[in-house]
Amino acid sequence: MFEKYSDEGIKGVSAKRTDKAAALIKKFGGAVNSMYALLGKYDLVLIVDFPGIQEAIKALVALKRLTGISFATAPAVTVEEFDALMAEV
Numbered sequence: 628m629f630e631k632y633s634d635e636g637i638k639g640v641s642a643k644r645t646d647k648a649a650a651l652i653k654k655f656g657g658a659v660n661s662m663y664a665l666l667g668k669y670d671l672v673l674i675v676d677f678p679g680i681q682e683a684i685k686a687l688v689a690l691k692r693l694t695g696i697s698f699a700t701a702p703a704v705t706v707e708e709f710d711a712l713m714a715e716v
Contacts, residue, residue, distance in 0.1 A: 628687070629699045630671040636696035648690055655686040673698075 632640075649659045652675055660674040677683040680702070687698050704712070 628673040628675055629669040629701065630673070630696055631668070632670045633696060636694055639694060644694065647693060651689050651693060652686050655689065656682040657686055669699075 645662070649662075652659055652673075655677070657675050657677045660676060662671065662673045664670065665672055675683075677686065683700060683702075687700065690696070690698055
């Protein structure tokens with residue numbers, strides 16, 4: 628999940644809000660593997676796992692409500708999973 632702070636969203640940056648965001652992701656069946664602050668196009672990237680796209684959508688909307696920040700996603704599979712998928716094509 629990629630995030631770019633809005634002017635309003637940057638005001639609420641805190642470890643407490645980060646903990647609330649991680650708890651919210653967990654509430655919707657997700658698991659946060661790691662979080663990184665970035666320099667460039669995005670300010671944060673969260674590496675997360677969700678059981679499915681529906682849970683991810685719910686979590687993204689809930690995070691927007693909590694933080695006022697929009698998140699973009701880039702669904703991914705491991706290279707091993709990709710190779711297995713391509714073997715079926």
